[in-house]
Amino acid sequence: MPIINDTVFFDERAHGEALEKALKMTPQEVVLEVRESGLRGRGGAGFPTGTKWMLALTAKSDKKFVVCNADEGEPGTFKDRVLLSEYTKLVLEGIVIGGYAIQAQKGFIYLRGEYAYLYEYLNDYLERMRKEKRLGKNILGTNFDFDIEIRLGSGAYVCGEETALIESLEGHRGEARNRPPFPVNTGYLGYPTIVNNVETFACAYIVISKGAQWFSKYGTEKSKGMKLISVSGDCKKPGVYEVPFGIKVKELLELVGAEDTKAVQIGGASGICVPMSEIDRNISFEDIPTGGSVIIFNQNRNMLEVLKNFMEFFVEESCGQCTPCRIGNKKLLEGVELLEEGKCSHKYLNELIELGKTMQIASKCGLGQSSPNPFISIVTNFKDEIMSNSIRGKNGY
Amino acid sequence: MAINAMQNRAPVAQKPHKVEIKADADVGAYIDVEINGKGYTVPFGMTILEACRNNNIHIPSLCYHEDLCLAGACRVCVVEVEGMRTLQASCAYPITNKIKIWTTSERVRKARRHILDLLLSEHYGECYSCVRNNNCELQRLAKEYGVDFYRFGHIKEPRYEVDRSSYAIVRDMDKCVLCKRCVRTCIDLQEVGVLEATRRGYSTLISTFMDKPILDVICINCGQCINRCPTGALRAKDPSDEIWKAIDDPTKHVVIQTAPSIRAAIGEEFGLPPGHSMTGQMVTALRMIGFDRVFDTNFAADLTIMEEGTELLLRLKRKYLFGDPEVKLPQFTSCSPGWIKFIEHYYPEHLDYLSTCKSPQQMFGAIIKTFYAQEMQIDPANIVTVAVMPCTAKKFECNRPEMNASGYKDIDYGLTTRELAQMIKEAGIYLPELPKSYFDEPFGNASGAGLIFGATGGVMEAALRTVYEIVTGREVPFENLDITPCRGMDGVRQGSVILTDVKDEWRFLEGFEVKFMIAHGTSNARKVMEALIHGELDDYHFVEIMACPGGCIGGGGQPIPTSPEIRRKRAEAIYNEDKELPIRKSHENPHIKYIYEKFLVDGPCGHISHKLLHTHYVKRGKFIV
Numbered sequence A: 001m002p003i004i005n006d007t008v009f010f011d012e013r014a015h016g017e018a019l020e021k022a023l024k025m026t027p028q029e030v031v032l033e034v035r036e037s038g039l040r041g042r043g044g045a046g047f048p049t050g051t052k053w054m055l056a057l058t059a060k061s062d063k064k065f066v067v068c069n070a071d072e073g074e075p076g077t078f079k080d081r082v083l084l085s086e087y088t089k090l091v092l093e094g095i096v097i098g099g100y101a102i103q104a105q106k107g108f109i110y111l112r113g114e115y116a117y118l119y120e121y122l123n124d125y126l127e128r129m130r131k132e133k134r135l136g137k138n139i140l141g142t143n144f145d146f147d148i149e150i151r152l153g154s155g156a157y158v159c160g161e162e163t164a165l166i167e168s169l170e171g172h173r174g175e176a177r178n179r180p181p182f183p184v185n186t187g188y189l190g191y192p193t194i195v196n197n198v199e200t201f202a203c204a205y206i207v208i209s210k211g212a213q214w215f216s217k218y219g220t221e222k223s224k225g226m227k228l229i230s231v232s233g234d235c236k237k238p239g240v241y242e243v244p245f246g247i248k249v250k251e252l253l254e255l256v257g258a259e260d261t262k263a264v265q266i267g268g269a270s271g272i273c274v275p276m277s278e279i280d281r282n283i284s285f286e287d288i289p290t291g292g293s294v295i296i297f298n299q300n301r302n303m304l305e306v307l308k309n310f311m312e313f314f315v316e317e318s319c320g321q322c323t324p325c326r327i328g329n330k331k332l333l334e335g336v337e338l339l340e341e342g343k344c345s346h347k348y349l350n351e352l353i354e355l356g357k358t359m360q361i362a363s364k365c366g367l368g369q370s371s372p373n374p375f376i377s378i379v380t381n382f383k384d385e386i387m388s389n390s391i392r393g394k395n396g397y
Numbered sequence B: 001m002a003i004n005a006m007q008n009r010a011p012v013a014q015k016p017h018k019v020e021i022k023a024d025a026d027v028g029a030y031i032d033v034e035i036n037g038k039g040y041t042v043p044f045g046m047t048i049l050e051a052c053r054n055n056n057i058h059i060p061s062l063c064y065h066e067d068l069c070l071a072g073a074c075r076v077c078v079v080e081v082e083g084m085r086t087l088q089a090s091c092a093y094p095i096t097n098k099i100k101i102w103t104t105s106e107r108v109r110k111a112r113r114h115i116l117d118l119l120l121s122e123h124y125g126e127c128y129s130c131v132r133n134n135n136c137e138l139q140r141l142a143k144e145y146g147v148d149f150y151r152f153g154h155i156k157e158p159r160y161e162v163d164r165s166s167y168a169i170v171r172d173m174d175k176c177v178l179c180k181r182c183v184r185t186c187i188d189l190q191e192v193g194v195l196e197a198t199r200r201g202y203s204t205l206i207s208t209f210m211d212k213p214i215l216d217v218i219c220i221n222c223g224q225c226i227n228r229c230p231t232g233a234l235r236a237k238d239p240s241d242e243i244w245k246a247i248d249d250p251t252k253h254v255v256i257q258t259a260p261s262i263r264a265a266i267g268e269e270f271g272l273p274p275g276h277s278m279t280g281q282m283v284t285a286l287r288m289i290g291f292d293r294v295f296d297t298n299f300a301a302d303l304t305i306m307e308e309g310t311e312l313l314l315r316l317k318r319k320y321l322f323g324d325p326e327v328k329l330p331q332f333t334s335c336s337p338g339w340i341k342f343i344e345h346y347y348p349e350h351l352d353y354l355s356t357c358k359s360p361q362q363m364f365g366a367i368i369k370t371f372y373a374q375e376m377q378i379d380p381a382n383i384v385t386v387a388v389m390p391c392t393a394k395k396f397e398c399n400r401p402e403m404n405a406s407g408y409k410d411i412d413y414g415l416t417t418r419e420l421a422q423m424i425k426e427a428g429i430y431l432p433e434l435p436k437s438y439f440d441e442p443f444g445n446a447s448g449a450g451l452i453f454g455a456t457g458g459v460m461e462a463a464l465r466t467v468y469e470i471v472t473g474r475e476v477p478f479e480n481l482d483i484t485p486c487r488g489m490d491g492v493r494q495g496s497v498i499l500t501d502v503k504d505e506w507r508f509l510e511g512f513e514v515k516f517m518i519a520h521g522t523s524n525a526r527k528v529m530e531a532l533i534h535g536e537l538d539d540y541h542f543v544e545i546m547a548c549p550g551g552c553i554g555g556g557g558q559p560i561p562t563s564p565e566i567r568r569k570r571a572e573a574i575y576n577e578d579k580e581l582p583i584r585k586s587h588e589n590p591h592i593k594y595i596y597e598k599f600l601v602d603g604p605c606g607h608i609s610h611k612l613l614h615t616h617y618v619k620r621g622k623f624i625v
C-alpha cells in the first residue's frame, strides 16, 4: 500500500500500547488529551472528538453507550474496511478507550451489511481480547467493565447517519432523528451515546499512545493528524492512502498516478466535484472536507452521466422521511434527465440550483443536506458541457 | 395501581421516538428568547412552534399534531435560529437556551415555498372532488403561500389504487403527503399499529402489513387516523348516496337516530366554535331532509344502561351470593365497536369479561325493526335504519353478520357527523339558523344519563346512577348527580361507590364497595388489559372502555380538526345539557318503563332482550375473521 513520507497507521511497530496507558489516566485526562490533539471526526462531518466525548462524559446518566460507526456506505470509501481487517487492535481498543473516557458500559460496532464476512473475524478478536482481560469485566485488572457487541446493518446508506444508526440499533426503521437533543445526551435507548467513525477510534488510540502533541504536528491548523483516503476511478494506483490533512488535490493526483484528469469528486456522492481549475485547493475541514472518498474522472467521462449516477443513488437511499430530500432529489434527477434530453432551460436549471440550496438548509439530516452538493458543483463547474445538448427555452420558460 | 407507570407497549420496531428534555438545575423553568426581534419569556423545553403559537406568531405546519409525538418530517415549519447553518424545524426544536429566532426571513420563506412546491408536485387529486375541500391543510398552505403554478411540475396520472376494502376507511395514497400523522396515531395514540411507512426514498409509501387491503389487517376501524390526516388521503366510507336513495323511495320508511355526541360537534361543520350544542336545530334539519322519523340514540343508551346495569348486578349476585367461580369480573362495557374489535384481536382469551350488551346503536335498530314495526304496523322489510354516529367503527359494526337477530339488519347504514353535515348542506340548509324541534315519539324522550354516553366516563356515570338506585332505593350520593370521579380526560381513571342501607333483595351487597375504572383510547385500554392479566383488577367490578380519545366526542367520524381543547369543549357541552334535562336517570325514562311493560316483558336481561339486545364476540386474534 502506498504511503507518503510519514505514517500513523501503517507502521505497526509505532502504535504503542494505548489501552494500558489510558486506564492509568482518569477519564477526564483521556478526554482532555483527545481534545488537545485537535482530533476531528473522520466520518465526514469533522466534529471535534474531544468535545463530543466531554459532553458525553459530563452528561449525568447511569448508563452510557459507545457506537463505532462501521457502516462505511459512502460510495468510494473502503478505508474503514482496511482498518477493521488489518489494524483491528487500533479500532477495537480505541473503542474501549472511548468507553473508558465517557464511562460507558457497552459498545456497539455497527458493521456494514456488505462486511458481514468480517463478522466472525471481529468476534474472534473480541473473544481473544476478553481472554486477555482487555475487554469484559475488570479490564487489565482495573475496575472498569466494558464489552462490545457487533450488529450488522442491512444496506441502507442513511443508517450511517448517526441518529438513523441509533434508530436501527434500537430495531426501528432507519430514519434520522430530530436534533436537538443530540446523541451525546439522548442516544441509544435515550442514554448518552457517542457515535464515532472507525478511523476516529483508531486515531484516538494513536493520540493516547503517542500523545496529543505528537498527533497534532500533522495536518493544518484546524485539521490535525493524518487522514485515510480511499482513491478510486481513473488513476494508475487506486487504493487506500494515508495523507496529512492539507494535502493539495494536485499532490494527491500525482501520488495516485492520475492522468488526463477532468474532475475529482471529493467526499463521496455527497461531496463536491472539483474541476482542474481548482486542484490547488486542499483536503481539510477548512477547505474540502471528506470522510475519505476520492473518485477521479478523466476526460472521457460524461459529467452528466456521473451526476445522474449520484442522483439516482440519493433518490433511492434517502430515508424518505422529509420532504426536501424525498422529493427534492427526485426533482434534481428529473432535471438531469431533462438536461440529457436537451430540454432543460437555463431558467429551470437555476430554479433547480435554488431548490438544491433549500435542500441544503431545510433537510432533516446530513443526507438531504449534502445530496445537492454534486448537483450544484457539477452543473456550475461544468455548465458548458452540461448545457451542450440543450435547446434553450423549450421547457416552457 | 401501576397502570400509569406502565411501559408503552406499542409494537416495537415501529415506534416513532419522542423527544424528552429534562431541565438542567442551573437553567431554571423559563428562558428568554428573541423572536423576530422581540423578547419573550417561554417555559424551558417548549418547542419553538408552541412558543410562537402561544404568542400569536403564526408558523405553518403540516406533520405536527397536538395529539401526537413529534415527527419533524415535513419541514414546512422551518425557522431560522441565529448562529445555525441550517434552518430548524420549529415543531421539533425544544428551547433550552437563549436563542434568536426568525420566523419569516427570506431564507425561511423561500424554503417553505420550495417545500410546498415539492409536495404539490407529487400530489394527485383535485380539490373540487375531494372530501377535504375547504378543510385541507395542504390546500390551506397552498393558499397561504400564494401558489399559482406548479414550479416543479405536477403528477398527471394516479399511481395507486384507492383502497375501498374496509367498511369504514378509504385510503387514497395519491393524496398522501407522508406526514405520518396516521402512523403515529395508529401506533402511538391507539397502539394498534396498522400503518407504517414502507420502502425508502422517493418510493416511500404508507402501507399496511404486506401491503394488504386494510380490510385484511387488524385495523379496528376507529378512524382516528382520518381525524388527524391533514389531507383527503384518508376518509370514511360514505353511504349518503344510498341514504338519499332510500329517502327518495316512497315505499321506504327511513328512520334516523342520532348519537349523543353528534349534537355537541356538528356545529363545527358549519363554522361554529367547538362546544355549541345543536340538538334542536339538528332534529329540524333531519326532518327537512326527509327522514320519516328522527329518534334519539340516547333512548337506546338508557336501554343499554338497564341491560348492562342489570347484567352487572347479576354477575355480582352470581359471584358474591352464589359463589360461582365462572363469573368474570370486572365487567367491561361493549358499546364502542372499535374497542370490541381491539379486544377481539389482541385479547381474544378475555372476551368473557365483555358485557354481552349490543351497543345502543344496534339495540335501537333491533327495537325499531321489531317493536316499532309492530306498533306502527310497518313491514320491517320496508324500514331503513340509519344511525348518525361520531364513529367510523359503527360502519363496521352494523355489518357484523350476527347483528340481525330480528331477521333484518339492525342498522342499515352508519353515517358520521361529517357526512350528515354534508347531507344537510346538500339540502341547502344552514344549520345554526334553524328553529329547534323535538325528537319523534315514541323514542323521543331520553335521560341525561343517555346523553353523557358521549364523553369518556359517561357510560360509567350513567350506569352508577341507575345501579346505585336499584340496589339502595336512593340517588347516588354525589352533588347534583354529577359523579365527578368519572369525569375528566386522564387516560385511565378509577373510583368507587359504597353501597349502604341496601334494599332487602340486595342484602349481600350491604357495605359493598363497587370499584370502577375508565379508559379511553385503545392505548389506555391496553394498559387496563395488561393490568387485568396481571391480576391487578381482581377487586374491580366495572370497567368502561372507549376506543377513541375523549370517548365518542372524539370519535373518528367527528368534525376535523381535533385537539385536546376541542374535545374538552365538546364534553363540556354534553355535561351542560345533561344538567338541564328533567330526567337524568335511565330507569326513570318513561319510555324505557313503557318498553319493558309492553315488549321486553321479561325484563332486562330476560329472554326477549337476550335475543334482540345482546350479542356474542369473535375470537379473532392475529387472524382476520
Ligand SMILES: Cc1cc2nc3c(=O)[nH]c(=O)nc-3n(C[C@H](O)[C@H](O)[C@H](O)COP(=O)(O)O)c2cc1C
Pocket (backbone or CB within 6 Å): A040, A041, A042, A043, A044, A045, A046, A047, A049, A069, A070, A071, A072, A073, A074, A157, A158, A159, A160, A161, A162, A163, A195, A196, A197, A198, A200, A365, A366, A367
Ligand atoms: C447520510 C450519511 C451517511 C453517513 N455515513 C457514515 C458512515 O458510513 N460512516 C461514518 O463513520 N459516518 C457516517 N456519517 C457521519 C455520521 O453521521 C457521524 O457524523 C459520524 O459517525 C460521527 O463520527 P465521527 O465524529 O467520528 O466522524 C454519515 C452521515 C450521513 C449524513
Ligand code: SF4
Pocket (backbone or CB within 6 Å): A158, A175, A176, A317, A318, A319, A320, A321, A322, A323, A325, A326, A363, A364, A365, A366, A367, A368, A369
Ligand atoms: S434528509 Fe433525507 S435521509 Fe435525512 S431525514 Fe430527510 S429524507 Fe431522511
Ligand code: SF4
Pocket (backbone or CB within 6 Å): B123, B124, B125, B126, B127, B128, B130, B131, B132, B133, B134, B136, B137, B138, B139, B175, B231, B232, B233
Ligand atoms: S387533499 Fe387537499 S389539496 Fe388534495 S385534492 Fe383534497 S382538498 Fe385538494
Ligand code: SF4
Pocket (backbone or CB within 6 Å): B169, B185, B186, B190, B192, B193, B194, B195, B218, B219, B220, B221, B222, B223, B224, B225, B226
Ligand atoms: S382506523 Fe384506527 S386502527 Fe385503523 S388504521 Fe386508522 S387509527 Fe389504525
Ligand code: SF4
Pocket (backbone or CB within 6 Å): B175, B176, B177, B178, B179, B180, B181, B182, B183, B206, B225, B228, B229, B230, B231, B233, B234
Ligand atoms: S395518509 Fe394522511 S396522515 Fe397518513 S401520512 Fe398520508 S397525509 Fe399523513
Ligand code: FES
Pocket (backbone or CB within 6 Å): B060, B061, B062, B063, B064, B071, B072, B073, B074, B075, B076, B077, B078, B089, B090, B091, B092
Ligand atoms: S410541522 Fe414541523 S416538520 Fe412538519
